[in-house]
Amino acid sequence: xxxxxxxxDKEGIRRALTRIAHEIIERNKGTDxxxxxxxxxxxxxxxxxxxxxxxxxxxxxxxVGTLDxxxxxxxxxxxxxxxxxxxxxxxFPVSDKxxxxxxxxxxxGRTIRSALDAIMDLGRPQVIQLAVLVDRGHRELPIRAxxxxxxVPTSRREVVAVRLQETDGDERxxxxxxx
Amino acid sequence: xxxxxxxxLGLQNLSAxxxxxxxxxxxxxxxxxxxxxxxxxxxxxxxxxxxxxxPSTRTRTSFELAAKYxxxxxVNISTATSSxxxxxxxxxxxxxxxxxxxxxxxxxxxxxxxxNLLARTIRAAVINAGDGAHEHPTQALLDMFTVREKxxxxxxxxxxxxxxxxxxRVARSNIWGFTKMGARVRxxxxxxxxxxxxEATGVQVCTRIEEALDGADVxxxxxxxxxxxxxxxxxxxxxxxxxxxxNRERLALARPGALVMHPGPMNRGVEISPEVADGIxxxxxxxxxxxxxxxxxxxxxxxxxxxxxx
Numbered sequence: 001x002x003x004x005x006x007x008x009d010k011e012g013i014r015r016a017l018t019r020i021a022h023e024i025i026e027r028n029k030g031t032d033x034x035x036x037x038x039x040x041x042x043x044x045x046x047x048x049x050x051x052x053x054x055x056x057x058x059x060x061x062x063x064v065g066t067l068d069x070x071x072x073x074x075x076x077x078x079x080x081x082x083x084x085x086x087x088x089x090x091x092f093p094v095s096d097k098x099x100x101x102x103x104x105x106x107x108x109g110r111t112i113r114s115a116l117d118a119i120m121d122l123g124r125p126q127v128i129q130l131a132v133l134v135d136r137g138h139r140e141l142p143i144r145a146x147x148x149x150x151x152v153p154t155s156r157r158e159v160v161a162v163r164l165q166e167t168d169g170d171e172r173x174x175x176x177x178x179x
Numbered sequence: 180x181x182x183x184x185x186x187x188l189g190l191q192n193l194s195a196x197x198x199x200x201x202x203x204x205x206x207x208x209x210x211x212x213x214x215x216x217x218x219x220x221x222x223x224x225x226x227x228x229x230x231x232x233x234p235s236t237r238t239r240t241s242f243e244l245a246a247k248y249x250x251x252x253x254v255n256i257s258t259a260t261s262s263x264x265x266x267x268x269x270x271x272x273x274x275x276x277x278x279x280x281x282x283x284x285x286x287x288x289x290x291x292x293x294x295n296l297l298a299r300t301i302r303a304a305v306i307n308a309g310d311g312a313h314e315h316p317t318q319a320l321l322d323m324f325t326v327r328e329k330x331x332x333x334x335x336x337x338x339x340x341x342x343x344x345x346x347x348r349v350a351r352s353n354i355w356g357f358t359k360m361g362a363r364v365r366x367x368x369x370x371x372x373x374x375x376x377x378e379a380t381g382v383q384v385c386t387r388i389e390e391a392l393d394g395a396d397v398x399x400x401x402x403x404x405x406x407x408x409x410x411x412x413x414x415x416x417x418x419x420x421x422x423x424x425x426n427r428e429r430l431a432l433a434r435p436g437a438l439v440m441h442p443g444p445m446n447r448g449v450e451i452s453p454e455v456a457d458g459i460x461x462x463x464x465x466x467x468x469x470x471x472x473x474x475x476x477x478x479x480x481x482x483x484x485x486x487x488x489x
Binding site for chain 2: 068070071072073076077079081082084085086087088089117118121122123
């Protein structure tokens with residue numbers, strides 16, 4: 001794959017997350033009943049970072065869970081190989097909570113649809129909002145993010161590669177092009 | 180690694196990596212079992228058939244629940260109420276099921292090798308739920324899952340398997356499985372119930388239960404098959420209980436915190452005393468719960484993706 005452009009560096013990611021943390025607090029008028037759920041894999045460290053920023057700003061701790069949506073994929077039976085199932089850990093009741101779902105990139109919207117199904121199976125939240133680091137367009141379902149780090153118009157030939165310290169030992173967002 | 184097999188016929192031919200993949204996949208499945216709504220849509224639209232030529236409560240129910248929790252449609256066929264009583268062959272019964280659209284067939288059969296025959300006959304995935312005295316791979320996998328959950332790792336553990344090893348498919352699968360994962364396995368039972376040349380599988384044979392229990396991390400008791408008592412493989416049940424039964428005094432020879440396991444159904448007071456069966460070392464009930472998680476993992480791995488032609 002060919003390297004095309006860098007759209008966020010370490011500082012850019014930090015600023016985007018700080019802004020999203022402020023927006024989450026503002027829109028929800030504080031942190032009462034708020035909880036974050038990161039979608040495996042890069043949504044998990046992003047959710048943890050957002051929780052840390054919210055704690056810095058508001059002084060209150062917001063619970064964080066992790067969600068694996070493999071078992072909710074709508075393309076499972078058409079895949080030749082089974083994807084590995086990771087652990088879902090939501091150590092708090094989701095019923096009546098204000099849930100902020102966190103992922104690195106929103107693209108077709110199918111991952112988010114699966115995540116919504118997965119959360120509904122755990123309980124009935126008061127509201128579910130969506131925070132993503134990058135929105136690259138090309139939605140196939142009527143889903144949009146409430147909090148976006150950066151909007152990046154892309155072509156379908158391109159790949160948005162989010163690299164985070166926790167998962168990749170690197171910290172930037174790149175656009176790559178398929179050969 | 181990825182799962183590449185169409186069927187699960189036994190542990191003898193599985194690699195340590197494949198066993199690890201199944202056990203790892205069972206971990207998130209167990210989380211689902213702890214939820215208020217125990218259901219995920221992973222196998223929606225898939226059909227799972229349990230075909231049991233021998234009676235069973237826990238294995239069949241466990242598979243059925245596993246299929247339901249993954250949203251597959253499940254059908255149970257027991258031979259007493261099927262065309263088997265009219266003389267239909269296993270192959271024909273299976274072909275009928277496959278023609279009706281079964282994606283996974285779970286077979287229990289009194290003849291060793293029956294699942295292998297079935298796997299070659301139909302396109303659907305076949306899971307061996309016990310064939311004769313040959314293998315019972317899902318029981319061994321749930322045993323390994325339970326031990327790994329409690330002890331963290333299987334490699335380096337001392338596992339004692341005690342009882343009627345000769346007739347036990349559970350013992351055979353566990354011997355293959357645990358030795359592949361790096362555990363040391365000892366077996367013990369009356370000499371008439373120890374298969375000849377079993378040492379070739381890498382196990383140590385003990386003639387006295389005290390020797391098998393010494394320093395054991397896991398004590399796996401086997402059901403003494405009372406129906407085989409007629410063959411006179413041991414003099415009396417009382418004598419068996421005295422020589423090979425697990426009680427509190429004998430359990431003290433094992434390592435502190437050793438796990439006591441039993442595949443069920445138990446003969447309380449024969450191979451295991453009630454105080455040990457219900458004691459703090461016993462993980463017998465957890466084995467049953469873990470059985471559902473492990474079977475969910477297998478159905479997911481075998482039943483969800485593209486299944487290659489047989």
